[in-house]
Amino acid sequence: MSLPLSAIIMLIFGAVILYGGLAYFLYRAFKAKK
Amino acid sequence: MAAIGSAVGLGNVWRFPYVCYKNGGGAFLIPFFVAIFTAGIPLLILEFSVGHWARGTPPKAFKKVSKKWEWTGWLTVLMPFIVASYYVVVMAWCFSYMIYSFDLRWGMQAESFFSIFLGDTGSPLVIGGISLPILLGLIAVWVSIFLILYKGVKRIGKVVALTVPIPTILLIILTVRGLTLPGAIEGISYYLTPDFSKLGDVNVWLAAYAQVFFSFSLAQGIMITYASFLKKKSDLTNNAFIVALADAGTAFLAGFAVFSVVGYLTVLQGISIDGLTMAGPGLTFITYPTAVSLLPFAASIFGVFFFIALLTFGIDSAFSMIEPISASINNKWHISKARATALICVLGFLFSLIFTTGNGVYLLEILDHFVTNFGLVTIGLLECIIFGWLYRVYRLREHANKTSDIMLGRWWDILIKYIIPIILIFLLFVTIIKNITENPYPNYPSWLIVLMGIVPLFIITGLSFVLMKIKSGKEVVKT
Numbered sequence: 001m002s003l004p005l006s007a008i009i010m011l012i013f014g015a016v017i018l019y020g021g022l023a024y025f026l027y028r029a030f031k032a033k034k
Numbered sequence: 035m036a037a038i039g040s041a042v043g044l045g046n047v048w049r050f051p052y053v054c055y056k057n058g059g060g061a062f063l064i065p066f067f068v069a070i071f072t073a074g075i076p077l078l079i080l081e082f083s084v085g086h087w088a089r090g091t092p093p094k095a096f097k098k099v100s101k102k103w104e105w106t107g108w109l110t111v112l113m114p115f116i117v118a119s120y121y122v123v124v125m126a127w128c129f130s131y132m133i134y135s136f137d138l139r140w141g142m143q144a145e146s147f148f149s150i151f152l153g154d155t156g157s158p159l160v161i162g163g164i165s166l167p168i169l170l171g172l173i174a175v176w177v178s179i180f181l182i183l184y185k186g187v188k189r190i191g192k193v194v195a196l197t198v199p200i201p202t203i204l205l206i207i208l209t210v211r212g213l214t215l216p217g218a219i220e221g222i223s224y225y226l227t228p229d230f231s232k233l234g235d236v237n238v239w240l241a242a243y244a245q246v247f248f249s250f251s252l253a254q255g256i257m258i259t260y261a262s263f264l265k266k267k268s269d270l271t272n273n274a275f276i277v278a279l280a281d282a283g284t285a286f287l288a289g290f291a292v293f294s295v296v297g298y299l300t301v302l303q304g305i306s307i308d309g310l311t312m313a314g315p316g317l318t319f320i321t322y323p324t325a326v327s328l329l330p331f332a333a334s335i336f337g338v339f340f341f342i343a344l345l346t347f348g349i350d351s352a353f354s355m356i357e358p359i360s361a362s363i364n365n366k367w368h369i370s371k372a373r374a375t376a377l378i379c380v381l382g383f384l385f386s387l388i389f390t391t392g393n394g395v396y397l398l399e400i401l402d403h404f405v406t407n408f409g410l411v412t413i414g415l416l417e418c419i420i421f422g423w424l425y426r427v428y429r430l431r432e433h434a435n436k437t438s439d440i441m442l443g444r445w446w447d448i449l450i451k452y453i454i455p456i457i458l459i460f461l462l463f464v465t466i467i468k469n470i471t472e473n474p475y476p477n478y479p480s481w482l483i484v485l486m487g488i489v490p491l492f493i494i495t496g497l498s499f500v501l502m503k504i505k506s507g508k509e510v511v512k513t
Contacts, residue, residue: 003219007226010060014286017067022279028272028439 037260037273039194039350041251041281042201044124047344048317050245050285051292055225057241058232065233065242070278073457074246076449077414078257078274079442083430084421085261086270086437091362092255093502095262099425106416107255108498111362113409114254114355116490119382120398121355122179123389124315125348126171127151128341131319135326135337144323148315155392158400158478162392169390172383179353180379183360184372187263190353197346202284204343205291211336212294215329221297224307225289240464243457248406249281251351253414255358271438292317299325315395318344356382366506396478397486403474404487407465415458422451 003011054062088095093107130151134140140147155162182193212218232238251257257277261270299321300307310321326337356378363374389398421427427450431442468474475483 003223004227006228007060007223010063010226010228014060014063017063018279018283018286022276022283025272025275025279029269029276032269032272032439 040354043351046285051289060226061228069242069246081257082261085258105498110255111358112494118355119385129171132341158396201343201346208291215298217298217301218294221293225293259358400486
């Protein structure tokens, strides 16, 4: 069985917002510290 | 870091994946993100701003608005103390299970093993005896909390430097292991396949707001207390985004660790996922251990990893629930931090003993239901009214904007003053109606539900007024 395309899309959607967002705000925090 | 540790707790592992699966799978991410950005992050910014502006614990912060609101601050710090009293018991279960994981003592009978472990009497009215393994675990957890807190905020910083990354790394290892198992894709498919028709259901949106509200450690005075320790120039808005996304990201990751292993279990046993307990203690102490027992190799190692992850996730949340009350006592009466922490830990331990008995699990369930569904939501609402309307929220916005790169606009005032209170009132209203029309505990006597669910909430409300009335250290010296 493979993962349905709709599930893959939701996975990418979730990962981009959560981990992409987290990386972005962490980057801002580190940049501000420097 | 401490705020992330506080927000990420047992609920991220045992609540979010199930709520997501039950409310439209991947489609749930849409209301979930809307809830994060319209309620979770704005409320986090509010609590950070309040703590940073007041430079003190919740009683001091509420008192700064008006003396007559100090009791709300005490209520805010007493509520997490009540939560901690049973949260710590669940951690004591995790502690025992971590030891049992070395030889997978539950075998293939995880359900009956858990029942024997609890000393479950099968009825909320039959007390039974105190379970020795739980008692020992409880002592270990309360002593740990005391040792972390009694020296103050510096030690908290050292502890969270370990207890935030360690469980995250363990969760990643468990996820990778889970994804390599046969049946993992079936499990993930259950978790993420979207059912967009559910987006029209108001209950799904309420579930998203409730998930965000409970998961972010809001309305417990924790974020206010932690923010009071932040440096004057700390970027409050950026910190709120980091805490929110780290918390939600951990919950999202936990879904892969849980559903991949559960998918493996369903394929191996030829059963449907609907027949398994997928949330709360049932997932942690029955479903997951059963799946771990069936792992092809190094099963005990992954069992130990799982329970260490839960313990380390939980310990940050547990001590963050004690810190606000302990710091508030220290703040008001100038009792040393060590004495205040010792007093709270001893009281908490004594209260926790109720939940170590044979009917403890039933009592825990009732108290948790009322505290989370009514207590925390009410405090959240009071925070919005007091800081949004009485203090005038634009002042807090200006305070946050002074130190932040991301400027908050008037939209934030609207969220705090109108949108979030309306959502919380609606949430409260729906919960009350549900509790009246569908009794959540039909087999329990009404007096027990009142005694364990409603009475504690009234007691701590009364106690909040008493604590407000007792003169502070300075006032005593003056008189």
